[in-house]
Amino acid sequence: MSRYFFYFMSISMLIHTILIVPRDHMNARYDGAILSFLIGPAIGGVLVYAYTRSLSKFKGKGLPEIAAERLPKALSLPLVLGAGLMSFIAGGMAWIHCAFIISKYLNPDMSPYALLILFVIVTCAGAVQTSKTVLFSTEIIYIVCVPLLVVLLIHGLFSKSMNYDSVKVMLDYTWVMPSWSSLSAATNTFAGYMALSVFNRTFPADKQIKHLWLIPAVGLILELFSFFIPIGFHGTDGVDDYIYTWVSTVDAFRMKYLLIERVVSIYLLILLVVTYVFTMITWHVGAELVTGAFRIRPPKKASLRTQLPRLAVCVLIGIGTVIAGARFDETTLFKASSFWMGIRMPLDVLIVFAVVLLSRWRLKA
């Protein structure tokens, strides 16, 4: 089962590196973005390692059960509730970004809010499924989509328009101390491990998750790609002219012999379905954590009645997402997501620290 861990980790890394993070890194490209690629995976790797190892001591239990067991209610409630809300916000953020991109490039006649409403409804339907259903569908979509994305990446890497001189120029700015926002953006790429607080229930207890070193390695490569390919295509200063750097970069790819000439169309559809999976996971985790904070445990067999509290939470957050999407424009959205990542990193560290402590403590009498 531990392969599922890598699925949702890498889905989360993909979404962050292509949807949310690049803008922050592009803004900070002369101010230590590159060094943050080295520090970020290091911090992220340590957090992933600490979180998986301490959760593996709790057999088949999620964060709500662990917190309820070992902490007084005054502490466990804010911890679990906070973790759940963070997961919800991460998913909602991704949807608002995605709705803006899709309405800009794919459905220009359609208002982003109509799209956002569709996305949110489907995500709610996905999030209230059982954890296993979420993992199974994640696996299928992962296996279908990710190879295509990798092909696109490689295609971009060897494209003639890729100018490696700009990349070399950027390397001059390697040893600049990173700013908080670019560091937190680089670290947030690895935030997918938070999903383990729910999916730990479905993992068999006796098996440790192996090959954890893959995660910082892959994350590092993805971050470098998502940073240097746009710079290679647009030039060191040119990247500043685009809002969604990655999408504009992929729009410059051209497949000569494909029926579909502009690669960006395929890319956007894959991005959309990967975002569906990402938000389904985050909202599922959010719903389980928020309801779990109020001692509602997942039933053996899911039916509409047993999933009603989760659905209610998801619908509330969904309405919130649509309203937030209507309030934001692109400038405020990027500011908000950068601000959000800035405060999310210490919160993540706090939660991981709490769980590590809980796993070390003996069960209170």
Add this chain to the structure above:
Amino acid sequence: MKPFDLHAAIPGLMHSGDLVSRGLNIDEESVQLVYLSSLCDKQYLQSSIMQAFGDSSDRADFKNRLSLIPGYEQVQSGDAAVQKLLRGYALVLFPDAICAIESAKASTSKPLDATMESILQGPQYAFSEDIATNVQIIRTRYPSKELRVEYSVIGTVSQTSLAILYDASKVDPDVLLELDERLSKIDAEVVQASNQVQMLLTDRYHLLPTGLVTDRPDRTVLNLSQGKVILLLNGTPFSINLPAVFFDFLDSMEDVYQYPWLMRPLQALRYIGACITMTLPALYVAFVSYNPEFFRAQLAIEIAGSRAAVPYASYYEVFLMLFLTEALTEASIRLPKHIGSTATTVGGLILGEAAQQAGLVSSIMIIIASSVAISNFVIPINTMSYAVRVAKFPLIILAMYFGLVGIVTGIFCFVLYAASLRSFGKPYLKLFSGEAKRSR
């Protein structure tokens, strides 16, 4: 001598036209023979009961001789006796007891040709319509001491007999438990078809089938060896295989019989076919009405050019052509075989040329309609091909409103829905489920 009280012995059956009731007398003592002439074998009655009667000297002797006949049982009067009569038993009424002797006519049902899932080189015969023959077929093909056969009845009125077969060493006991529970909940009056049993066993409002209905004994035996539970319903030449997952419905038996390198591409073809038949009409709507810029310019102009004569939006075209192809498929299933060829000829004329020349649909739409139909036919199991036929319409509606985004959403929902199904506790759509390959 007091006459037998038939009313008390077999309540409700007195007025049946085919009820034969004869008094047999031995030295002042009498017994009554009752049977349904439509169900019982008269030759057999003659050679068993009448023979015994002729040889016996008194009533007690007759009773002893009857008890030596195979298929002899003592029953209570009332409903139990009526049930026996209705199953082709002959009853001999003694003053103090009722003896039932099995004398049903031998079934005339023979194995039929396998028509639902044809394969080129492999077993060619299907099941028969008789449950005993079917059990016999499976017993011969799977001579294992672990094979268990249990009988039960289903349908409050039809009382159709149902055989439950499984390999005791391989079956998952949870599946059996759940099957028992669900069988006991069925309260349908008349049950006559395997697909009906499958529907009654699973949720009525599922889109995708979660039990596999097949007429191939070899597929049934393969499933048996994989630890699945087989249901055989009397009166249908089909078996129901439980649990069944999504991938089972796209497997042909030939995949097992041929070299993998020959069959893998064909398997891939089937999956591609299933994808095409589901998404192609929706993709057409999305490409024509929403995102013509997706294709390279020549292709986009080509499509637009072929639509030049069409006076309405693309989804009218799609619905018109899909309605015609679906109606044609439906007509060729329902029509008597002799008229069936007429339907295809007439339909082919309309679909082929006339609709396009009249400017009602574009020529590309005709290609799409026919490829949708053909791709649908490559799905080996009929229930799944029905499901896929239905599933393409929500996709078209999503494409009408949201274009390509809608299609991706629809596919995501389909995957999610299929992954959320469980067939008797087994995940319906799960990759790498690690099914035993030894049986292949």
